[in-house]
Structures are given as C-alpha cells and as structure tokens.
Amino acid sequence: MGNRNHLKPVRDNFLVFGSPAIGEDEIDEVVSCLRSGWLGTGPRVAQFERDFAAYKLVDNTHVAAVNSCTAALHISMIAAGIGPGDEVITTPMTFCATVNAIIHSGATPVLADIDPLTLNISPEMIEAVITPHTRAILPVHFAGRPCEMDAIMTIADKHGLKVIEDCAHAIETEYKGKKAGTIGDFGCFSFYITKNIVTGEGGMVLARNLKDIERMKILALHGMSKDAWNRFSDAGYKHYQVVECGFKYNMMDLQAAIGIHQMKRIKSYRERREEIWSLYMDKLSGLPVTLPAPVNEDQVHAFHLFTLQIDDNECGISRDEFLSGMTEQNIGIGVHYMSIPEHIYYQDRFGWRPEDFPNAMKIGRQTVSIPLSAALTDTDVENVITAAKNLL
Numbered sequence: 001m002g003n004r005n006h007l008k009p010v011r012d013n014f015l016v017f018g019s020p021a022i023g024e025d026e027i028d029e030v031v032s033c034l035r036s037g038w039l040g041t042g043p044r045v046a047q048f049e050r051d052f053a054a055y056k057l058v059d060n061t062h063v064a065a066v067n068s069c070t071a072a073l074h075i076s077m078i079a080a081g082i083g084p085g086d087e088v089i090t091t092p093m094t095f096c097a098t099v100n101a102i103i104h105s106g107a108t109p110v111l112a113d114i115d116p117l118t119l120n121i122s123p124e125m126i127e128a129v130i131t132p133h134t135r136a137i138l139p140v141h142f143a144g145r146p147c148e149m150d151a152i153m154t155i156a157d158k159h160g161l162k163v164i165e166d167c168a169h170a171i172e173t174e175y176k177g178k179k180a181g182t183i184g185d186f187g188c189f190s191f192y193i194t195k196n197i198v199t200g201e202g203g204m205v206l207a208r209n210l211k212d213i214e215r216m217k218i219l220a221l222h223g224m225s226k227d228a229w230n231r232f233s234d235a236g237y238k239h240y241q242v243v244e245c246g247f248k249y250n251m252m253d254l255q256a257a258i259g260i261h262q263m264k265r266i267k268s269y270r271e272r273r274e275e276i277w278s279l280y281m282d283k284l285s286g287l288p289v290t291l292p293a294p295v296n297e298d299q300v301h302a303f304h305l306f307t308l309q310i311d312d313n314e315c316g317i318s319r320d321e322f323l324s325g326m327t328e329q330n331i332g333i334g335v336h337y338m339s340i341p342e343h344i345y346y347q348d349r350f351g352w353r354p355e356d357f358p359n360a361m362k363i364g365r366q367t368v369s370i371p372l373s374a375a376l377t378d379t380d381v382e383n384v385i386t387a388a389k390n391l392l
C-alpha cells in the first residue's frame, strides 16, 4: 500500500458516478416538446403520471408529479397535518433532504438508529423513541432494499401515526408483493440524475387518500385552486382562487418528456443493474470488505446503490484513502451517507451526536458506493472491480 499515491488510472477517461442511461427517444421527445411550444406542466406530465401510476398499480388520480422528491416529502408532511409541536421519526442513514423536509414543515425530526445489516431504520429503535408528540414515521428504503414495513405499519397503527415512505432509492422496490410507496399513507420518489429513473430534476408523490393528493396538487402550484394545465388548456381561460399559501413544486413537460421514455425501460435497466450487482458480489467476495446483505426472497430490491464497508483494521486502508484511491484510478465513487448527526447544523440545532446512533455512525464512516448504473458497459464494470482490487 506504500505506493497508494502513485496509482495509475485503470482507464483513460473518468467514470462518472451515477451517470444516467439516456436514449435517443428521450432526446427526440425533449426536442418535440420544445418545438410544441408547451414546456411547462401539461400533456407530457399527465402522461408521465399515468405511466407511473400504472407501474405502481394505483389509479392515476392518486399520483402527482412534482419537481423533486424533497418537494414530495415536504407537501406530504403538510397534507399529513404535521406541523410545529409534532415529532416525526426517521433514519440517521439518509440524505439530508429527508430530515430537512420534516424541519420545513415546522415539526421536529427524531432519529431512530438503523439495523447494521439492512442499513434500514430499525422498528425496535422506532418504538423506543415514540412520545406523545410523535405524529409520523418516515422510513427510507435504503439503497432500494425495503424497510420492515409490516413491523413499521403495526407500530403506526398502534400509535395512530402517519407513514411517509421516502422511496428516492426505491422506484422498483417491493415488499411482500406490495410496491414501495403504496404501503404507507404517502410515497415520495426522486428522478434526480443519479436515481434509477431520471428526469434531470423531478419527483412524484403518491397518496393513499384522494383528498390528500388533491390538496398536494394545490400545494405544489402556489396554492391555486386549478392547475395551469386546466387553466391554459384549449377549454378557455378559467379564473382561479388561491386557497392556501402553496409552493412552486410542479414538474415541467420538458422533464416529463425524459421520464416517459425512461419508464419504458424501467425493467431492462433494473435487470442490467442486477447483473452488475451479481458481478460485484461475485468478484469482490474474496476481499476484506463487507458487501451488501443478501436480498430477501419475499422482496424486490431496486439495486440503486452498491455499498462496500471499508474497515481500516481489516483493509489496511481507510475509507477516505479508498475514496481517493478510486478517484486517482479514474473511477467515480459516492458516499451514502455520513450519518445525519455528523452534520454541524443538526448538531447545533438538535444537540445530536453521531455516537448516539452508533450503527449509522459506524456505517457512515466506512461506507463507499461504487458505480451501479444501467449506463455502465462490461468494461466499465471490470474497471471498477480492478481498481477496487488494486487498493485492497
């Protein structure tokens, strides 16, 4: 390991982490959208909503396209009636947007540590932090592996809590035959560039209750009583009323133009990621790293992230040295995630310390995500494996 600073690249160009697979159909559709003169929320968004609802086996009146998963989480909080004085339980092993959405609603986030094997929020830990102020649970299906939803729903029923699923990693995820995002009261999805299906920026919210989704559509467009599609359709001008103080969270047709073609390849993309996943499991199995836990028989994993845990005692190299070693070799990597209490803002505001959530802290300090995208060629995958082996 003495020559760690002098590693040669395993390839000429840098392999960008999480680069999406974009087809000619997306490009053509974006061009026709531009030529149509209708760039904003319109027929392509409506199409994307119908396609997504069909994929999730829900009626299309129960979904709303928005401009991010963060927006979806935020308006789910509001529709769930969550506000100041309320507590929402979530995981310390997530992207900051999950926790920020709770804070933006005025509620207080409460963390429950993860199961070190699945990296998902632990139902026992949830029970341990419930108080009379708890109003909701916000589980994150980490890396695409479903949370223990039976246990979580039982806890929610027992305490009268709402469940908002953060499905940013979990578009294809299923738990015991149920699709992620349809198990709790709300499901929030992301189509950010690194996610399994992309629209550039984009999101979708799915609600069990029709009243909730109707309110969210209003919240997502300034609080206006009729959305722009209805207002500007060829049915003629309609006056609108502002019925509450909403947000600017609507998706554009330009974004949906990408999404409707991505949705057609959702199955083949997942198959390709599963293939890469299996290759990594096979080729990296002899190394002194912890690989992802096996996938349960009664679950569909979305294969969003492939994580390695680098324990410097066993690897002779720290996680951060591994990160720079991969970068030096022209392989892009990611960290998902440093645990939420590692960030200064949450420490200052809530007094959280990483040590209070030891499983998330340990994983957060050891984890590395290696590329797992349908866009990867066999050579790309080989390069990643070679680069990792060079370091370990």
Ligand SMILES: *Cc1c(COP(=O)(O)O)cnc(C)c1O
Binding pocket: 067, 068, 069, 070, 071, 094, 095, 097, 098, 140, 166, 168, 169, 189, 190, 191, 192, 202, 203
């Ligand atoms: C990406 C991500 C989000 C935010 O998604 P955006 O669409 O970028 O707002 C939220 N939660 C998790 C777990 C994520 O990975």
